Every structure is written in structure tokens, then in C-alpha cells.
Amino acid sequence: MSFSQKVLYLKTSQRCLRSPWLTKTYSFSDIVHKKTKLAPLQERRMIDRFRIWAKGGDGGNGCTSIRRSRHDRRGKPDGGNGGRGGDVILECSPAVWDLSGLQHHINAKRGGSGSSKNMIGSRGADKVILVPVGTVIHLVEGELPSAVEKSSSSELDPWELPGTVDIESSEFSTLSVPAYQTSSEAEKKAKFSGRRPSAGEESTTARRRNCASPINSGTKHSLSRGKFESDHDDLSNWEEESCGQMEDQDGEDAMGTECEDELEETEHIEYDVAELTEQGQRIVVARGGEGGLGNLSKGKASKMMPKGANFDDEVSDDYDHASLGAGLPGSEAVLVLELKSIADIGLVGMPNAGKSTLLGALSKAKPSVGDYAFTTLRPNLGNLNYFDFSLTVADIPGLIRGAHENRGLGHAFLRHIERTKVLAYVVDLAAALGDNKGIPPWEQLNDLVLELEYYREGLTDRPSLVVANKIDEDGAEEVYKELKHRVSGVPIFPVSAVLEEGVPELKDGLRMLISGEQSNRLQLDGIVLHQDSAFVSI
Numbered sequence: 349m350s351f352s353q354k355v356l357y358l359k360t361s362q363r364c365l366r367s368p369w370l371t372k373t374y375s376f377s378d379i380v381h382k383k384t385k386l387a388p389l390q391e392r393r394m395i396d397r398f399r400i401w402a403k404g405g406d407g408g409n410g411c412t413s414i415r416r417s418r419h420d421r422r423g424k425p426d427g428g429n430g431g432r433g434g435d436v437i438l439e440c441s442p443a444v445w446d447l448s449g450l451q452h453h454i455n456a457k458r459g460g461s462g463s464s465k466n467m468i469g470s471r472g473a474d475k476v477i478l479v480p481v482g483t484v485i486h487l488v489e490g491e492l493p494s495a496v497e498k499s500s501s502s503e504l505d506p507w508e509l510p511g512t513v514d515i516e517s518s519e520f521s522t523l524s525v526p527a528y529q530t531s532s533e534a535e536k537k538a539k540f541s542g543r544r545p546s547a548g549e550e551s552t553t554a555r556r557r558n559c560a561s562p563i564n565s566g567t568k569h570s571l572s573r574g575k576f577e578s579d580h581d582d583l584s585n586w587e588e589e590s591c592g593q594m595e596d597q598d599g600e601d602a603m604g605t606e607c608e609d610e611l612e613e614t615e616h617i618e619y620d621v622a623e624l625t626e627q628g629q630r631i632v633v634a635r636g637g638e639g640g641l642g643n644l645s646k647g648k649a650s651k652m653m654p655k656g657a658n659f660d661d662e663v664s665d666d667y668d669h670a671s672l673g674a675g676l677p678g679s680e681a682v683l684v685l686e687l688k689s690i691a692d693i694g695l696v697g698m699p700n701a702g703k704s705t706l707l708g709a710l711s712k713a714k715p716s717v718g719d720y721a722f723t724t725l726r727p728n729l730g731n732l733n734y735f736d737f738s739l740t741v742a743d744i745p746g747l748i749r750g751a752h753e754n755r756g757l758g759h760a761f762l763r764h765i766e767r768t769k770v771l772a773y774v775v776d777l778a779a780a781l782g783d784n785k786g787i788p789p790w791e792q793l794n795d796l797v798l799e800l801e802y803y804r805e806g807l808t809d810r811p812s813l814v815v816a817n818k819i820d821e822d823g824a825e826e827v828y829k830e831l832k833h834r835v836s837g838v839p840i841f842p843v844s845a846v847l848e849e850g851v852p853e854l855k856d857g858l859r860m861l862i863s864g865e866q867s868n869r870l871q872l873d874g875i876v877l878h879q880d881s882a883f884v885s886i
């Protein structure tokens with residue numbers, strides 16, 4: 349008996365021992381491994397809220413290098429600057445349906461270190477994350493996201509120079525950082541954007557840049573300088589480098605503790621700071637840190653100091669040559685992404701009311717249709733075309749009582765309704781007919797309005813109409829008459845989505861709501877729930 353056969357035998361015998369009710373001795377092949385059948389809801393639940401931690405790539409370290417020759421024994425500095433770290437970018441793409449493909453922690457690449465002969469380190473690669481159309485960004489920590497032009501990262505200039513000698517530049521985007529208050533606005537911007545603050549900005553608490561965000565530990569970098577022998581006798585050209593020799597000194601010094609104290613904040617979310625609504629739209633959520641300066645640029649930077657000021661004297665404490673050479677950490681941000689579909693018309697209704705079938709009849713969309721509840725797990729979008737313009741229709745997953753308390757798909761679809769201009773309440777005329785145990789259409793409407801209002805007050809306060817679906821079913825005509833009797837204030841369209849009957853009239857009705865010719869709203873006052881009905885069979 350081979351080893352694997354022994355293992356199988358042991359497993360089988362153990363299984364038999366654990367199951368005393370089994371009288372028959374099962375051979376291994378008799379044991380059927382049944383795959384548990386998952387409900388469709390469990391299989392592909394839509395993720396429309398997701399928390400991410402984004403971190404821009406750290407800047408590469410500057411290089412310290414001296415180039416000597418037989419004609420120049422003392423040598424000249426020729427260390428290149430470190431490359432800028434990559435950005436974390438969110439890109440809007442219609443190819444993505446929900447936020448399930450995302451990861452919680454997203455890091456862009458670090459910039460390359462500079463090298464001798466004034467060679468600049470490579471720019472760290474951006475991390476581009478695709479998110480669906482209609483993604484709204486809420487900010488928990490970090491800097492506000494900033495929009496970028498519609499261009500792919502490959503088109504970005506790979507030789508984009510880090511701050512280098514332009515240390516007084518203030519052209520960087522003026523992003524505000526609401527959650528953390530520090531001594532000056534300028535320092536605050538620099539701290540979170542991962543850029544090197546200008547000399548003026550650095551004056552008081554320059555070392556704080558080492559704790560660029562509350563997520564960073566107070567890790568301090570210092571450059572171990574290369575040792576140069578100026579009286580070297582070798583007549584050939586040679587170079588000595590100490591590129592990227594960085595030491596991480598763990599443990600917190602006094603300044604680190606100060607930083608942490610300063611940044612202690614309770615979580616405070618800024619809602620709706622940005623949204624991605626168009627294909628290709630890009631937003632930078634975490635910026636890469638600037639690269640450190642090579643010793644060539646450091647020399648130039650010191651020459652740019654105001655006359656009379658000595659570079660070393662002025663900033664020796666906090667902003668010395670060593671720290672200039674270290675790449676700055678990338679900025680960090682904690683965000684909550686939320687998906688809210690954008691559509692002109694939202695089809696709202698109970699499960700199985702026929703919303704998906706109706707969307708298919710109104711547009712060329714082909715959503716999945718099933719005779720079980722919650723066939724639709726994510727909003728399906730379709731285009732409703734008129735001869736002169738077109739509208740977007742969203743089939744929003746079925747709503748049940750208690751959805752505002754997150755029952756059923758709950759908030760997963762309620763938030764999608766927020767971004768529709770017009771509501772079409774789809775009711776099933778046949779829900780309570782004969783043996784069907786559903787609820788009558790007027791009660792369906794009452795529940796729908798209640799759920800929307802419980803979720804967010806005023807959500808139903810937008811132009812609406814009622815689609816009385818399944819008019820083709822036996823007895824549905826009478827229910828429709830009763831419905832018209834009980835519901836007032838909104839137009840009601842009898843429709844058979846399956847047979848596409850009544851669809852042209854419905855299209856005209858929707859058009860009038862969108863154009864503003866009609867602005868009826870469905871309100872609870874307009875629904876009569878209890879009255880003597882002639883339809884005892886319901």
C-alpha cells in the first residue's frame with residue numbers, strides 16, 4: 349500500500365468511526381462529496397461599499413557621489429536625485445460592476461534611487477484601480493483626492509523631475525487637510541502630500557515631515573554618508589557612491605512622540621469629497637513622495653539660499669544635507685468608496701414585480717430574469733432611446749419590508765435610488781391573485797414609499813409614476829381598476845412587460861416626467877389601503 353493510499357484509508361476509517369449510525373462499511377469511492385448549493389444571493393452579492401487604505405510610493409533616495417579625474421583631484425558632486433514615488437489613482441470604468449475586485453490595502457511603487465553621473469532615479473509606477481461608474485468617495489483620513497486629466501499613466505512623463513533645485517516652488521496643488529491641525533497651513537500641505545516643504549515652510553517643525561501621516565510610525569531616516577578620500581592618488585576616473593544607503597532608526601524619539609500627540613484625532617468622515625461619474629475619469633487618492641536630492645542638487649539648493657544666510661547654519665538642525673537626500677514618504681489616505689448608480693429613471697419595486705423584464709422591454713438591455721426573488725443583485729442599466737435623445741434606466745434590486753433596516757438587499761439598493769431623477773414604481777398586479785400569496789399592488793406601493801422615506805426622508809419627493817405590470821394575467825384587469833381607484837396623484841400605466849404591451853405609452857409618460865411637463869409625486873396620502881373592496885378573490 350502506497351503512502352497516499354494509506355492516508356486515504358485512514359481518512360475513510362476515521363470517518364466511519366466518527367459516524368456510529370453508519371452500519372455499512374463505505375469504501376473510499378462510496379463517499380460522495382456534495383458541493384453545498386449556495387443561494388444566488390450568497391454566490392454573487394454586490395459589494396457597493398468598501399474601505400481602502402491607499403499609500404503613495406515613497407520617493408527614491410538621492411545619491412551622494414563625487415566624480416574625480418586626473419585634472420580634478422578634489423572632484424565634483426554628481427549624485428542624482430531619487431525618483432518620485434507612484435500615485436494611487438482611481439479610474440472610472442464601465443467594465444467594472446461593483447467594488448468586489450478591490451483590495452483593502454493599495455500601495456503604489458517606490459521611486460528609484462538616484463545614481464552617479466547625475467542619473468535620476470526612475471519614477472515609481474502608479475497604481476491604477478478601476479472602479480465602477482457612480483463611485484462616491486468619502487474621506488476618513490488623509491488629503492482630499494484631486495482629479496487628474498483623462499490620460500493613461502503610461503502617457504505620464506517618466507522623467508518627471510522631483511522637486512530638486514526648485515525647492516521654493518509652490519505650484520503644487522493646494523490640497524486641504526481638514527482632519528489634522530498643525531502649526532502652519534504650508535507644513536500641513538507638505539506633510540500629507542509627500543512633497544518636500546520649501547525652506548520657509550520647514551523653519552519651525554521641519555522634522556515632523558518624518559511622520560507624514562498618522563499611519564506612518566515616527567520612523568526617522570538618516571543618510572549614512574559615503575566617505576571620500578580627497579587625497580586619493582589613483583589617477584584614473586573613479587566614483588564613490590553611497591546611493592540609497594538609508595538607515596531606519598526604529599524607536600520613537602521625543603519628536604516622534606510629539607508628532608503622535610499632535611495627530612491624535614477621533615475618526616471623522618468627510619462625506620462625498622469626490623465622485624467618479626464618467627468613463628476614464630481619474631482621481632489621485634494618495635500621492636507619491638518626492639525623491640531625495642542627490643549631492644549635486646543639494647549644492648545648487650544651498651546656492652539658492654538668500655544672501656547672507658548660510659545653508660548649514662540655517663537649517664542644520666532639521667533640514668540638513670542628510671535628510672535632504674532621503675526620499676519623502678508617499679501620502680496616505682483612508683477612504684470609503686460607495687457605489688451609487690446614476691440613472692435618469694429608477695425602476696423600484698418588490699422582488700418579482702417584473703422590473704428586469706420591463707427594463708428589457710424599454711431598452712436593449714438583457715438583464716437576468718427569474719421567477720425567484722432577488723434575481724437582480726446589482727442595478728442593471730439600460731438606455732431608453734427616443735428619436736431625439738436617450739435616457740438611462742436603472743433596474744434596482746427588489747425591495748422588501750424592512751429594507752431600510754438592511755433586510756434583504758437593504759441599503760445595497762436604496763442608495764442607488766438616491767441618484768435617480770425620476771422614480772417608476774413597478775407593481776405586480778398578479779401578486780395576490782388566486783393562490784398567489786403576495787401582497788396587493790396598493791400595499792406594495794405603500795411599503796415602497798415607507799421604505800424609501802425611512803431610509804432617507806424626502807427620497808420619494810421626485811417625479812414619479814406607477815407601472816401596473818402583468819396586466820396579461822387572468823384577473824389583473826380588475827386589480828388594475830381597483831388600483832386606479834385606490835391610488836391618486838400619479839399616472840398609472842398598465843403594462844405587460846413580457847408581451848411588451850403598454851410600453852410605448854409608458855415611454856411617453858417617462859419622457860414627460862423627465863422633461864418636466866409632469867411632476868406628479870407618489871405620496872402616502874394618495875394611497876387608500878383599507879376600503880370595502882369588490883374584489884373578494886384578492
Ligand SMILES: Nc1nc2c(ncn2[C@@H]2O[C@H](COP(=O)(O)OP(=O)(O)OP(=O)(O)O)[C@@H](O)[C@H]2O)c(=O)[nH]1
Pocket residue numbers: 697698699700701702703704705706716717718719720721722723724725744745746747817818819820821843844845846847
Ligand atoms: N405574466 C407576466 N409575467 C411577467 C411579466 N413581467 C415579468 N414577468 C415574470 O415575473 C418574473 C419575475 O420577473 P423579473 O423581471 O425577474 O422580476 P424583478 O422585479 O426584476 O425581480 P427581482 O430581480 O427579484 O427584483 C419572471 O418569471 C417573469 O417572466 C409580465 O408582464 N407578465
